[in-house]
Amino acid sequence: MSNQIKIYNANIITPFRLIKGGSILIKDGKIEAVNAGNLEVPNAKEINANGAYVSPGFIDIHVHGGGGFDFMDGSVDAFLKIAECHAKYGTTSLTPTTLTSEKEDLLKTLDDFETAHKINKNGAQFIGMHLEGPYFAMSQRGAQDPRFIRNPDPKEYEEVLAYSKSIARWSAAPELKGAIEFGRYLRSKGVLAAIAHTDAIYEEALEAFENGYTLATHFYSSMSGVSRKNAHRFAGVIEAGYLIDEMDVEIIADGVHLPAPLLKLIYKIKGSDKIALITDAMRGAGMPPGDSVLGNINTGLKVIVEDGVAKLPDRSSFAGSVATADRLLRTMIKEADIPLIEAIKMATATPARIMGVDHKIGSLVVGKDADVIIFDDNINIQTTIIKGNIVYQNGEQEIN
Known part of the structure; x- marks a missing residue:
């Protein structure tokens, strides 16, 4: 042949x-x-x-699951099935993403990644793990399990990073005690630090950027904007994302998490070279609407998939998207009026550059x-x- x-x-x-x-x-x-x-x-x-x-194939640098599986299900098969699911929608590389959890569950997920990575032949290729949490602001936790949210602990994160060399990025709230030191440590290990689930003000975000936090995780979602304290207004992480030209942002362009006017605004200010389109997909991606679970199938959070998005049971907050990469492109082109070639760049070349793999793919x-x-x-x-x-x-x- x-x-x-x-x-x-x-x-x-x-x-x-x-x-x-x-x-x-x-x-x-x-x-x-x-x-x-x-x-x-x-x-x-x-x-x-x-x-x-x-x-080029789409590169999804923030995805939790799909096809009825989650990367934290505790099985190698879940990794393989998710990879196969997203490949059907044009994703050829992805970054498996965790949720806040017990450390033991996190280490098990890292073990599953190592095994799956070696035998993954029929699905989107893995380009390293993304740890989302547990170092978040409780006030911006979104659908993250509050039981596991805490401040950065050097003993803990040094142990985790020593345990696995497959961690490519880690998302955290930079205003937490010890978070700046955490960012510097990540940078020293070649791991991308990202700002997420945060109530930081602009000045804190700027300091974080200077200490390694060069990416804004799911821009706008679970993230501070302009706030008012004692009659004074303070810019937040959203404004920092715009004002710091060198900061990259990733966006859930499913047409639900961010409406068309915001997609247009982000593109107008940041441009395709600084924007990565992500699905942030949970297990409901590629599946019909109905009841689902965010995180581990046995211990995760029950959610509802409807209106093209996953929601908490009381419908008070989104609980991750059910988008696939092709939907992101359709949204950017049809709803945000972005040219095809620019939209493709945000799903290929830009995420490849952010993750440091642009010499191979993108x-x-x-x-x-x-x-x-x-x-x-x-x-x-x-x-x-x-x-x-x-x-x-x-x-x-x-x-x-």
């Missing part, structure tokens, strides 16, 4: 332009060529894109991993290719 795949008759989205009627050659899991015409490659497996779009450039997707005008995924392997097809593509 040939180890080469040629995709032709495609509208190819590169970091620089849209190539109409172009072709891509994949060889040994890498991008071998990107051409404006039809490459002649004898014996290659051929995919006729029929004028559909071809782009753009259709010769020499990078062949993580490639084919989709129509409505971002319906037709084919997903990961490292040169076709892991999903919807049956409409011609393959010879």
